[in-house]
Amino acid sequence: MPGYGGFMFLKSYAKLPPEFRNDSVRAYYDILKKRRGSIFFKRLLEFLLAILITILLIIPMALIAVVVKLTSKGPVFYRQERVTAYNKRFKILKFRTMTVGADQLGALVTSANDARVTRVGATLRKFRLDELPQIFHVLSGKMSFVGTRPEVPRYVERYTPEMMATLLLPAGITSLASIRYKDENEIIGDVADPDEVDRIYLEKILPEKMEYNLQYLKDFSLLGDIKLMFATFKNVI
Secondary structure, eight states, X not given: OOOSTTTTSOOOGGGSOGGGOSHHHHHHHHHHHTTHHHHHHHHHHHXXXXXXXHHXXXXXXXXXXXXXXXXXXXXXXXXXXXXXXXXXXXXXXXXXXXXXTGGGSSOSSOOXXXXXXXXXXXXXXHTTGGGGGXXXXXXXXXXXXXXXXXXXXXXXXXXXXXGGGGGSSOEEEEOHHHHHTXXXXXXXXXXXXXXXXXXXXXXXXXXXXXXXXXXXHHTOOHHHHHHHHHHHHHHHO
16 A cells, blocks of 8 residues: 555654744644544545546546547646645646646636636536546555645745645645635636736635645544545535
8 A cells, every 4th residue: 555755654743844843833743643543544545445446437537538639739648746745746647638838828727718728628627537647646645535735836835834734644636625616717717917827826815725724634534534525526516
């Protein structure tokens, strides 16, 4: 059962990276330390569930790959550097939903009616099907089913000391924040200026999402994770 950065067994506080050793993070660390057993069983259950889902969805994912390839120029998958547990970086895997080189043509987050999103990509995003390949990250331990959505390093560099606590556990495919902000591109609106899009995200959306992510750590439990997974399914359909 692969893990990533030893997260199955919460690291001792003294072994955390320097950016985690502050009073703000310590408060959340102490909460999670009391729930180490739940963290281990979370990983065990997610690993087994990821195997089952991979078996069930391998054919649908293959069909999506074919559709992506046939309907727009470029690779089937999109890879981008993101941040997960203990501030470690990894290349997230998604079905490509935007034109090739989209992240060099605008902001790192999308706005409403973003011209970079392909027609098929819009449908995949609507039902979050573009994120299906992340099941392989769950198998490897780089991600969890439930946890703070992985941000790009540039945004993580803007985290407050307290926000760093969200990196005590692996990044997740879904979270309460991602459910509440599933239409965050509508909040950004039709803003075209990449700098303005980044400003809106960093000054408004990210802080609000982090409030949910930090509350998740305070309330962390296996039952809570299961409820969030069902809530995600309900919101997707």
